[in-house]
Amino acid sequence: MRRSIPVLATALGLSLVLAGCSGGGDEPASGDEPTKPAESAGTLTVWVDDTRSGPVKEVAQTFEADTGVTVKFVQKDFGDIRDDFISQVPTGQGPDIIVGAHDWLGKLVQNGVVAPIELGDKAGDFLDVAIDAMSYDGTLYGLPYSVENIGLVRNNALVSEPTPDTFDALVEQAKAAGTEHSVLIQQDETTGDPYHLYPLQTSFGAPVFATDDTGAYDGSQLAMDTEQGRAFAAYVGKLGAEGVLKTTVSGDIAKEAFLAGQAPYMITGPWNVGDFVDAGMDVSIEPIPSAGGQESQPFVGVQGFFISAKSENALLANEFVVNYLGTEDVQLALYEAGGRAPALSAAVDTIADDPVVAGFAEVGKNGVPMPSIPAMDSVWSDWGATQVAIINQQGDPGEMWTQMCASIAAKIAAA
């Protein structure tokens, strides 16, 4: 064995050399900063999804040139970002910045993985609904860049009279057009789709949670468990019986049908309208008529950038997010890339000549931020499944609604 020592030594020596080479690549990043500050002032890691990566990368180039910081991008599926972030931040391996949706915020705060950010006076430059949505318990956690909501899309080739003010009249008018469907509202056979029905629900005065005077949702008070809520349930049952609402009309089927001119109206968001316009259809965006007498308010979703609570580059991350991503140019570039209305007021004004985006923004003015409290996660599955049962006439809508509310309340209490 003694003779194997040189062999081992050679192997070890070789491996050390190799290790030295492989490790060497990382060294300069933290190496001699004081003497050569312009070389590399640090590294920021950003998680973005496919649609947003282009514009964000462009901003990063300016940022890199200005500050000498290297910005590293990891492209991820939007749906994976939240859970990966929650599980990776505590290990110290997570990114510095992620792109995300405001309704993740409750879970991010609960798990202590997201850091508050301070926009200072710049906060006033953003739409109020966007700042509200990115705040949790009065603290701002994200820089908003886009707002999105659903509206009523009208096929102008099929109806000529103006859109009525009530949903019943709308259904009448749509049926008079003689197409296969009247007002398309996408659903899912198993999970339903409370999101697309929410404007009708709010028009009965039955929001999902009660709000306090600052507009923050109170997760302990389910505001749907009221007579107004049951009235909405009965109305959903009526729409189901009339065949206006069908749980079998999935998002894809609804879109195909509308593209094929099989319905004069569809309740949907900007993500589909681009394809309608590309197909040469003459569409306009209208507010959703009230079904229950009160204002119909769609959920508003806000997207933006969050900073990790354990970022070692907190200062750089804040500088990049607040002073670079929050500018009008970036907000406009992200709008070009994703087709969603910007969250910065000045950017919204710039694109006012885009009738689709401006139309949705107009509808969104009456919207309410989708609750971001953790309790919201307990709501979706019962909410959707019960609406499926109501649409399919599987029982008394009021009773099923009451049972649903009790079930959701129990889940929130147990969570």
Added chain:
Amino acid sequence: MSRTTTPPAASPRSRTARGPSAGPAGPDGPRGPRTWIGAQTFSAGFVVKLVLVGLVDALGVYGVLASAAQQQWGVLAFLVAALLVVNLVYFSRRAVPGKYLVPGLVFLLVYQVFVVAYTGWTAFTNYGDGHNSTREDAVEAILVQDEARVPDSPTYALSVVTRGDELAFAVVDPEGDALVGATEQPLEPADGADVEGGRAVALDGYDVLDFAQVVARQSDVFAMRVPLSDDPNDGSLRTTDGSAGYVYASTMVYDEAAGTITDTTTGTVYTADETEGSFVAEDGTALGTGWRVFVGLENFSRVLADPSLRGPFVGVLLWTFGFAIGSVVLTFGLGLFLAITLNDWRVRGRTVYRSLLILPYAFPAFLSALVWRGMLNRDFGFVNQTLLGGAEIPWLTDPVLAKVAVLTVNLWLGFPYMFLICTGALQSIPHEVYEAGRLDGAKPWRMFRSLTMPLLLVSTAPLLISSFAFNFNNFNVVYLTTEGGPQDLSAPVDVGASDILITFVYKIAFGGVNRQYGLACAISILIFLIVATVSAISFRKTRALEELG
């Protein structure tokens, strides 16, 4: 394994090479030097081995350095041990079986044993939403979340400055006066400040840092709080980007010695509860962010004792058995029937049929499941519209039909496999057996029952057992076809009529309501125990079949 290692150990060569200093240079060593230098050192194989092991060592040493930098001592210890073993095994002449086994063993340890052990460990913790990390992280998060900008306080233009090594903030207040302060030193008027563009650019006794210098010390700068005055209730100044300062105040105070967090506005004291993993006040209210703690058998006892979980768990368990057994029986039945049919030489175009039957197997299963989901749509699906002439059968929304639907989809996906193995097994049954049967006057059904089936089962029974184990955890088919639906609206947890255990676990771990990884791991372990028991019993039974064969 031990049986194969024994003979070399008893061979004469290895008897001489017992201790580290024995071996080639030992008493009867003439053979030693020849093998080391003559036969190995200069042979091409040895050089290749040297380079390969060198590469492995290089990677390993890099991993050791990296894990030391991250202070991951467990990983470091494992890497050191693995490297030692690899080098000893490949440069020793004795460990011949080891040379074949080591790579597999290392991967087994990393990808199987570690994963299983980690799952097991997680099953005994409260890991999940709100209990995500350590207590230190939770304290930090609670304090940071509570620190809020003082309402209507002004924005200060801020420069980061140093005196010696000590950091300080130089700010210009809304009146235009320059102030300077540090962590232990509240803001005071600055001497000899040079203000340009509303910002302090030079200061007597201080050096003003440029952006890159600020970035170099960013964590210190970020953590800095400069009191506005001697009264802590006035709040303190901090910066998040190194150029703008804001006044913040916090109402939560952490007392590390006592392990308590006090809300100074209400006077409520929250005490760290190490059994719950959260800060709890006397009245039972807990702060939102907690940490991960060991909870013992709580997750397991919840599954078995908590009525809101036990009911759904038992129901799901029964259906999981139904689904797994049903899938195996149906796919095997259809596969066997087709195999026997197409094994008959009188069927024309057998190869064409056979290739067509493999198609469902060749198509990715998750795509098939999604296509089936579309085809089973009540109003627009192909099945109802075309095959059943416009019937409105709620395949996906009726509790019983949803179960039928997932079984049907799984039958479509699974029968080609059974067809393949049955075809193979049938062709290996010798013709003489049938001729003997015919001479004994057996009718076809009798021959199938007494000859074909027993002989077929000898070779296919182990595959049927593994197929059972696979279908027991067949997440894709159930989740993509029905999402476990239709949901049971009266159940206190999210559970649907066609949910099997693994989709139920998925809903607990990643679904809508509060993620509970600990609980999900506990149920995973229960699933493992069930599958392992069933498989063990079945394999024991199949031995009886082999004897019969």
